[in-house]
Amino acid sequence: MRTQGPAIAMPSLQVSTGNATASLATSRVAPAAPAQRLAPLADRARHVSFARGAAIFRDGDAADRIYEVRNGVVRLSKTLADGRRQVLDFVEPDRIIGLHDGKVHGATAEAVTPAVLVSYPRSSVETAMAGDAATACRLMTELRAAAMRSEVRLVLVGRKTADERVATFLLMRAHRDAADGEEVSLPMGRADIADYLAVTIETVSRALSKFKAGGLIAMPGPQSIVLRDIERLRDVAGL
Amino acid sequence: MRTQGPAIAMPSLQVSTGNATASLATSRVAPAAPAQRLAPLADRARHVSFARGAAIFRDGDAADRIYEVRNGVVRLSKTLADGRRQVLDFVEPDRIIGLHDGKVHGATAEAVTPAVLVSYPRSSVETAMAGDAATACRLMTELRAAAMRSEVRLVLVGRKTADERVATFLLMRAHRDAADGEEVSLPMGRADIADYLAVTIETVSRALSKFKAGGLIAMPGPQSIVLRDIERLRDVAGL
C-alpha cells in the first residue's frame, strides 16, 4: 500500500506514455514521499532508460527537464575540482530529481543500476505551480522531504563517527520496522557508500567487517547484508 | 536594492502589524532568496522578539507556525543525544524557517543575536499553496534555496579540510563580489562556527590564526574579520 499525498486527492489518471511500471526490490527504502505520478503533466512526459553508470545529467548542465525515477537507483553527487566527491543521495523509484535546480543543475545524476526515468520539461513545473494545486503540493512535499533528508545527512556526516555512519546507513536501507534477519541490498558499490558517508572505501569495509565479526550482521555477498542484531546495530548507530 | 521574486509580481502591500522593519548590517549575506514579504498572509501574522540565545522552537516541538526572520540572526541546529551538535544554518532577514517540517519541527531554532521574527500559522501555508500562486512560488523558491544550500554544505562538511571549511565560511559571509579590505562580521561565537563547519572550536581558532599570520585576513576583534587577500583565501577554500 502506498501512502496517499497530503490532504489533496489526485485524479487516478495514469501516465500511459511508457511501459516501465516499477516493480522492483529496491523500492523498499524511504517511502515517506507520496507515490503519486505527475499525471497532469503526462502529455509532456518522456521515458528514458539509462545503463549502469550512465549520466542522466551533470553538474552545470542546463536544467531544462526534471526527472521522476521509475525504476532502478540513481546517484546524486557533487565533485570538487580535485576529484573529491560527495554523494548527496541515492534516489529510488517515485522520487523526483532536478527539482532544486534553477537554470543549471547543481549536481550530477547517474544510474547506479540500470534505470528508467520519466522526464518533464522544467516549464511544466511552473505551469503546475500556477494552476495545478495537487501537483504543486506534490512537488512541495518532494522538496520538503529532500530538505529534511539533507539535514539529517548533515548531522550524519558532520557529527557521527565512521562506525555510526555505516551502521546508520544500513538501518536507513532497511525497512522502517525491520526485524532481525532482514536482508538489506546494497546495489551501489563501496566507493559510492564511502562517498555518501564521507569516509574512504577502506573505512566502510572495516566497519562492515567489524559488524560481521561482532555478529551484528552477516554478509552472504558484498551487495547483500543480513541484519542479525538490529538492537545493537541501532546502538552503534546512536539511534 | 533587493532582487525581486521570480517572474511573478507581488502586491506592494506591506505587513503593518509591527514596527520592526529590518535595517541592519547582517543582511549582507546570501540575498539569493527573494525579499518579498508574505503579504497575503498578513492578517494572520504575529511579530515576536527573542533575546540572544532564546529558542524560537525546538527539535520535536509541534510545528504549528512558520517564521520569517525580520531582524537579527537565527541559528538552526540539531543535537544528538550525547550533546554533539550540528548547526544546519545561520538564517538572516528575509528568509523563512520552519517550512520543511511536517507536524513536528526537525531542528532547533535559536536567536544568535537579538532577533525579530514574524510568524504565520502553518495552515496559512496550505491555504496559500492552494489559492495564492505568488506566495506558493515564494515558498517554493525558499525551499529550493534551502535544499541547494544543504547540498553545498554537505560537500563542505563531508569533503573539505578544516582550513578549506573556515576559508569557505569567511567567503560565504562576505559579499558576492567582495574586494580586498572588506570587513566581515561574525555575530555568532566560535562554538557556533565550529558546529556549523563540523570541527572543534580550537580548529576554527587555529585556522583563523593561521590566515592572520599568512596575511590573508586581519582581526580587529574576534567578531570582525577583514579580508586582506581574497584571492589567496579563495585558493585556500578551494574555489
Add this chain to the structure above:
DNA sequence: CGCGCAGTTGAACCTGTTCAAGCACCGTGG
C-alpha cells in the same frame, strides 16, 4: 579589583586516511 566567559595556544593522543598488498569473484579466451 577580581571573577567569568570567550578565544587562543600548546602538546599528546586517536580516529580515519593513505599506501600497499592480498584475495575472491567473474567473464573472456585459449
Add this chain to the structure above:
DNA sequence: CCACGGTGCTTGAACAGGTTCAACTGCGCG
C-alpha cells in the same frame, strides 16, 4: 575446462589531520 586478467572488496601498517585535554590570555562587567 581452466588459465588469465580485471575489478571490487578486504586487510594490514604507517601516517596525519583534527581532537582532546589543559593552560593561558584578554576583555567586559559586577
